[in-house]
Amino acid sequence: MNDDSRMRSWERRTTVPLFVASLLFLTSYAVRVLDTGLSPFWDRFWLIVTGVTWACFLVDYGVRLRLSGRGLRFVATHPLDAVVLALPLLRPLRMVQMYNVMKQRHQEPVLRLYARVITYASLTALLLGFAASLAVYRAERGAPGASILTFGDAVWWACSTLTTTGYGDAVPVTPTGRIVAVVLMACGLALLGAVTGSFSSWLLQTFARPGDERRPPKR
Known part of the structure; x- marks a missing residue:
């Protein structure tokens, strides 16, 4: 299996879990911003959720960087991925990837x-x-x-x-x-x-x- 095939296989397997992680990240961020009366326990809980979901994004980026076989050229050819990793609140911009996975599963445009x-x-x-x-x-x-x-x-x-x-x-x-x-x-x-x-x-x-x-x- 070549690098492109492994990359596509990884993206197919991780798109839905990463989409769920994006929603969890946004939820945890929203709770910590909007609820100023959070107890120390819940504030720590949502902070951990934020950190864990961001770590998932970091692992995904690292794996795709490795599977691409391009080294630092991957960063230059995928600037949106680097921006979204640094600013996870911009992950809605990656929604088009979710659609591509759905299309591949149905073998036709949804x-x-x-x-x-x-x-x-x-x-x-x-x-x-x-x-x-x-x-x-x-x-x-x-x-x-x-x-x-x-x-x-x-x-x-x-x-x-x-x-x-x-x-x-x-x-x-x-x-x-x-x-x-x-x-x-x-x-x-x-x-x-x-x-x-x-x-x-x-x-x-x-x-x-x-x-x-x-x-x-x-x-």
Whole structure:
């Protein structure tokens, strides 16, 4: 079995467990951010869950680095994997791998192209928005001059940032909050472009008349 085959085999076996680990990581992070009255026992418990799930991501990255047979070239050709390892809250960006595994198991696409793009983009936006809300709320609460004082403020800010609206009524003032904002703005533009492009292509295909593509342009 060559390196590529072993890599695909490993990814097929670990995609679902790692997806569950991602949800556990997000849950443990959310509990520790939102519940400020946690007892020392539960705070330690959720901290251990966070550490164990991140260790799973680290092991997965190390195994795939080994199986690739490319050494440090693997890092250069898979930059998203390195970013997600350093910032596990961005793991929703890896959801497309979950779909690829489902497609391979069914031996056919589970959804049509346009439905795949819109579904993937919507779920990714939902999870990224929730993760960004947690991160910015943790960074901003209690900061001098902060306008994001509650988790509801953080959710409102994340929604307006993802949709590139930016009302300006809630803005991060801390360095960490602004870094989260930059990442969320970039992701929001990418997801909005993907959905808009897919929807436009679907409209063109739906309303195109037979023979339109063969009709010569008018002069």
